[in-house]
Amino acid sequence: MTAKTDLTGTVALVTGATGGIGRATVGALTEAGAQVIASDIGVNAQVDGAAMYAPLDVTSEAAWADVIGRIEREFGRLDILVNNAGISVTNSVAATSLSEFRKCFAINVEGVFLGTRAAQPLLARGGEGREGGSSIINLSSVGGLRGAAMMSTYCASKGAVKLFSKSAALEFAALKLPIRVNSVHPGGIETDMMDTIFARYVDEGLFPDMDAARAAVSAGHAVGRMGRPAEIAEGIAFLASPAASFMTGSELVIDGGMTAR
Numbered sequence: 001m002t003a004k005t006d007l008t009g010t011v012a013l014v015t016g017a018t019g020g021i022g023r024a025t026v027g028a029l030t031e032a033g034a035q036v037i038a039s040d041i042g043v044n045a046q047v048d049g050a051a052m053y054a055p056l057d058v059t060s061e062a063a064w065a066d067v068i069g070r071i072e073r074e075f076g077r078l079d080i081l082v083n084n085a086g087i088s089v090t091n092s093v094a095a096t097s098l099s100e101f102r103k104c105f106a107i108n109v110e111g112v113f114l115g116t117r118a119a120q121p122l123l124a125r126g127g128e129g130r131e132g133g134s135s136i137i138n139l140s141s142v143g144g145l146r147g148a149a150m151m152s153t154y155c156a157s158k159g160a161v162k163l164f165s166k167s168a169a170l171e172f173a174a175l176k177l178p179i180r181v182n183s184v185h186p187g188g189i190e191t192d193m194m195d196t197i198f199a200r201y202v203d204e205g206l207f208p209d210m211d212a213a214r215a216a217v218s219a220g221h222a223v224g225r226m227g228r229p230a231e232i233a234e235g236i237a238f239l240a241s242p243a244a245s246f247m248t249g250s251e252l253v254i255d256g257g258m259t260a261r
């Protein structure tokens with residue numbers, strides 16, 4: 001850690017924090033010195049390193065108001081928001097129900113909007129006078145940069161996250177609010193989400209078994225393997241820090257060379 005990546009004195013909120021990338025992000029931000037509030041949809045959870053756990057369904061306006069209010073009362077500030085909670089949908093357009101499509105957008109897109117809106121005043125205060133200001137980091141995906149068969153709903157949601165992030169970044173800069181907003185675009189990362197996707201590929205007959213699906217996805221990365229959650233968390237911690245003070249409205253692609261092809 002350099003002085004520029006030190007997060008001592010900051011307070012961070014991570015959504016979806018009991019999942020693969022979320023847990024690793026709590027770890028990376030904590031290691032950099034932040035006090036981290038871990039949140040997820042479950043009522044109770046243990047997340048290593050977290051200063052507090054707060055239940056938060058990101059689709060609920062009321063839950064966002066509660067959690068932000070609690071952070072203000074108990075920590076007095078907020079400097080970093082990681083909108084990480086998300087779900088995947090692996091299905092053909094023809095077989096996707098409207099409720100499945102809407103659920104994906106409610107969590108992946110409305111969740112990011114609600115979180116950004118709810119946290120903005122506290123983040124604006126937290127960023128005053130701090131080098132690089134406050135930081136919102138939104139989890140998009142390589143699926144937000146290009147399409148993928150059987151992933152139209154998911155890719156549409158992640159494309160929306162990318163452009164929401166850029167637009168919020170431009171707006172906050174124009175309003176002179178000290179909040180940077182960036183999106184992160186992971187390739188295939190070893191988490192429960194990818195196992196769910198592999199299982200759906202097998203269900204749909206695209207691959208004979210999970211191992212074959214995993215091998216094909218691994219080969220889709222230039223480096224020939226999937227990524228580890230910590231490899232995404234390090235990028236998130238960088239974006240949260242003063243080392244990224246000139247980054248806003250940008251896309252941090254961490255994909256083992258997948259989209260370079």
Ligand code: NAP
Nearest residue numbers: 016019020021041057058085086139141186188189191193
């Ligand atoms: P994960 O292990 O499935 O974690 C996602 C977490 O979000 C889970 O703990 C999940 O809880 C939670 N969640 C679901 N609905 C929620 C809600 N309404 N409110 C709050 N939390 C909710 O997935 P991950 O791989 O770590 O993914 C994290 C983020 O990275 C997602 O936005 C994902 O789209 C993105 N991403 C992942 C990959 C990858 O390859 N893994 C690639 C690109 C982008 P439950 O388990 O209880 O549902």
